[in-house]
Structures are given as C-alpha cells and as structure tokens.
Amino acid sequence: MASRPSLYAFLLLLAFQSTMIKVNTVSLPPPECRPEVASTKEKFEFLLNLLIYKIELFLRSSIGRGINDISPGLVQGPVPIGAAVANLDNTTRKIIEEFGLASIGHLRVIINTTLLKAPIPMPLLDISAQTYNIFITIILNGTKKSTPSYNPYANTNSFLFAAVFASSFLNQYYAGIMPSIVGNDERQLLSGIALYEAGVFGALRAELNARVNLTVPPFNFTVGNLTNLSSQLANQLAGCVVKDEGVIVPLQLGAENRTSSNIVSGDVNSLAYARSAREILRIAFATGNATRPGGIFPRGLTGTLYRRILALKLS
Numbered sequence: 001m002a003s004r005p006s007l008y009a010f011l012l013l014l015a016f017q018s019t020m021i022k023v024n025t026v027s028l029p030p031p032e033c034r035p036e037v038a039s040t041k042e043k044f045e046f047l048l049n050l051l052i053y054k055i056e057l058f059l060r061s062s063i064g065r066g067i068n069d070i071s072p073g074l075v076q077g078p079v080p081i082g083a084a085v086a087n088l089d090n091t092t093r094k095i096i097e098e099f100g101l102a103s104i105g106h107l108r109v110i111i112n113t114t115l116l117k118a119p120i121p122m123p124l125l126d127i128s129a130q131t132y133n134i135f136i137t138i139i140l141n142g143t144k145k146s147t148p149s150y151n152p153y154a155n156t157n158s159f160l161f162a163a164v165f166a167s168s169f170l171n172q173y174y175a176g177i178m179p180s181i182v183g184n185d186e187r188q189l190l191s192g193i194a195l196y197e198a199g200v201f202g203a204l205r206a207e208l209n210a211r212v213n214l215t216v217p218p219f220n221f222t223v224g225n226l227t228n229l230s231s232q233l234a235n236q237l238a239g240c241v242v243k244d245e246g247v248i249v250p251l252q253l254g255a256e257n258r259t260s261s262n263i264v265s266g267d268v269n270s271l272a273y274a275r276s277a278r279e280i281l282r283i284a285f286a287t288g289n290a291t292r293p294g295g296i297f298p299r300g301l302t303g304t305l306y307r308r309i310l311a312l313k314l315s
C-alpha cells in the first residue's frame, strides 16, 4: 500500500514526465528533418558545394566566366554542364555579376580559415536549361496543359528564379549550421558571409517582387505565381514543414498574419528558415531523396558529410 508521500512523489513524477514529453514533441522535428551530426569543418566543406554552384551559375550567366577564370587555383574539377550567358537586362546583369564575384571572396576566406586545401574539388554541376526544366515539369504536372519548356537563360524574369533558388539554399544552410559552429574565427566568418548572403537573397526577391505581375515567357502565368509554385515544389521535395514561400502569400504566411506581401520569407515570428544538408539535397537533386543524386548535382556532392549521408543511407 502506497504511503501518502510516495503517492505525491509518483504524481509529481508523472506531471514532470508529461511536461518532458510535451517539450520533446514540440521542439523536436521528425528524424528526417533534423540537422546532421557533423564537425564544423565538415559543415563548411558541404557548404562549399552550394557556394561553387551559386558562383558558377551567377558568373557564367552574367559574364560567361567561371571561378577558375577569375581566381585560378581555388577550385579544380569539371566545367558545369549546360552553362550559358543569359539574356538579362543590363541592370540585372550587373547585380548578378556583383553577387557572383562576392562569393569568390567567401570561397577564398572559407578555405583559408577552415584549413581546407585549395584547390577544392568541384562537384559536377548541371545548370542546363533541361535540368531546370525538370523542376518546372514537376511543378506543372498537376496542370493538364502540355508544358512549354523553361529556359532560365532566355530572359530576366526566368533567370531570377534560378538565381533566388541558389541563394536560398545558402541562406537556409547558414541558418541551420550557425548555432553549432565551433571556434571564434569560424563563427565570425560564418556570420559575415551569412549576413552578406541574406542581403543578396533580399535584393533578388525584391527584383522578383517588382515583376510580380509580369508573365514568365513562354508561360501563361506571372512571376508571382511561379514564386508560389516553386516554393511548393521545394517544400514537397524537402519533405519537412513549409520553409519556402512565394512573394505574395495568404495572410497567415505574411508577417504578423497581417500582410500578403512577403519579400523576405520567414516563420511565424519572421525568423529565417533553416534547412539541413539533407533537406537541401532532396531539393537540389529534384528526387526528394538525399542519397539519389540528380538535378543540379548529377553525381552528388564532394566532402565527408555527403559521403556519410550516403554511407548511412540517410535519404
């Protein structure tokens, strides 16, 4: 027979446990959406893949040159498949060139600070119109009309999507790893790079927003519609909660639930969204599976974290 004090102790324990359970279920995302265990150096190494993708896309489309043409010796590897100089308006071309060049500085300082050895091996990139068209084909599969093909290099409105896509991966990955970076130099480096990239993301989204009612040739929908559709696709492929949003959204996704304008996307408190390496892989591969390469990285990524994701079959 339980004495009164031990009954109290039991009830107290029960109350404590239910609090613990509540805290756990609220704060822990499902396993496939949690950040990977990795060292600071491995996180930077993973990041270099995304950075190289952004630089090659931005510089080849704006000025027809790659990283090795601008800063020889930093990277080594295959020239991207399907790169092309985009048919951009002059203002946009200057912006894209600037943002591409800036990331070369980021690449150089990451290599220097984290003691990764230059030349960094480049992943094989496929930035061809056909690859981007894979994403659009998935997006438009719901609609019955036969799909015209999407060419990001054909005009400014089309290119801005490809540009925002690349910048968004970087921002989301920075937001994911920032809290766990070890070392003062490394933390300072990451905050400097991440704040710069947040500026890039905002500037590009503002460019999209200025064109929100214009159509995206050869399609029959607006830039605003496409930001919606591409965000839905990213969320679907990543398989976690909503972390990508269009530039015009229902009120409940707008800041303080009071506005449909959404130039900078954010969570319920307008904090930047974080994505894990695997979430980004699922989107960039266009397969929804972090161990099944495709899309922009047809042979996968370089580095220890990616190899571990493969070895442990963390799809």
Ligand SMILES: *[C@@H]1O[C@H](CO)[C@@H](O)[C@H](O)[C@H]1NC(C)=O
Pocket: 090
């Ligand atoms: C864009 O730049 C090119 C080359 O610099 C120049 O020939 C052209 O006139 C410019 N176009 C506009 C609309 O300023």
Ligand SMILES: *[C@@H]1O[C@H](CO)[C@@H](O)[C@H](O)[C@H]1NC(C)=O
Pocket: 108, 109, 112, 113
């Ligand atoms: C690399 O880091 C060292 C020490 O912090 C610095 O002196 C040097 O200028 C850096 N080199 C480059 C290329 O950034």
Ligand SMILES: *[C@@H]1O[C@H](CO)[C@@H](O)[C@H](O)[C@H]1NC(C)=O
Pocket: 137, 138, 141, 142
């Ligand atoms: C398109 O949708 C059909 C059924 O709705 C599905 O079987 C097919 O796999 C989809 N194709 C792509 C490319 O997503």
Ligand SMILES: *[C@@H]1O[C@H](CO)[C@@H](O)[C@H](O)[C@H]1NC(C)=O
Pocket: 209, 210, 211, 212, 213
């Ligand atoms: C886009 O169209 C909507 C509705 O017609 C209008 O309220 C909005 O001001 C337009 N935005 C721009 C940037 O033209």
Ligand SMILES: *[C@@H]1O[C@H](CO)[C@@H](O)[C@H](O)[C@H]1NC(C)=O
Pocket: 145, 220
């Ligand atoms: C484009 O959209 C308009 C208005 O929604 C519609 O009337 C028209 O049939 C569409 N054109 C094509 C080619 O889908």
Ligand SMILES: *[C@@H]1O[C@H](CO)[C@@H](O)[C@H](O)[C@H]1NC(C)=O
Pocket: 224, 225, 226, 228, 246, 248, 249, 250
């Ligand atoms: C984006 O989708 C939401 C619904 O999710 C809708 O309310 C909004 O009007 C859409 N915006 C555009 C520009 O398509």
Ligand SMILES: *[C@@H]1O[C@H](CO)[C@@H](O)[C@H](O)[C@H]1NC(C)=O
Pocket: 213, 221, 222, 224, 225, 228
């Ligand atoms: C496209 O955006 C307009 C508002 O700009 C909205 O009324 C319409 O429903 C959207 N269409 C789709 C298919 O999202």
Ligand SMILES: *[C@@H]1O[C@H](CO)[C@@H](O)[C@H](O)[C@H]1NC(C)=O
Pocket: 252, 256, 257, 268
């Ligand atoms: C906005 O709506 C969401 C539910 O959609 C709610 O969780 C949140 O508290 C609301 N925010 C504000 C500031 O009212």
Ligand SMILES: *[C@@H]1O[C@H](CO)[C@@H](O)[C@H](O)[C@H]1NC(C)=O
Pocket: 289, 290, 291, 292, 315
């Ligand atoms: C992911 O892809 C790998 C390799 O193709 C496959 O073995 C695995 O079953 C896939 N996982 C899921 C959840 O589809």
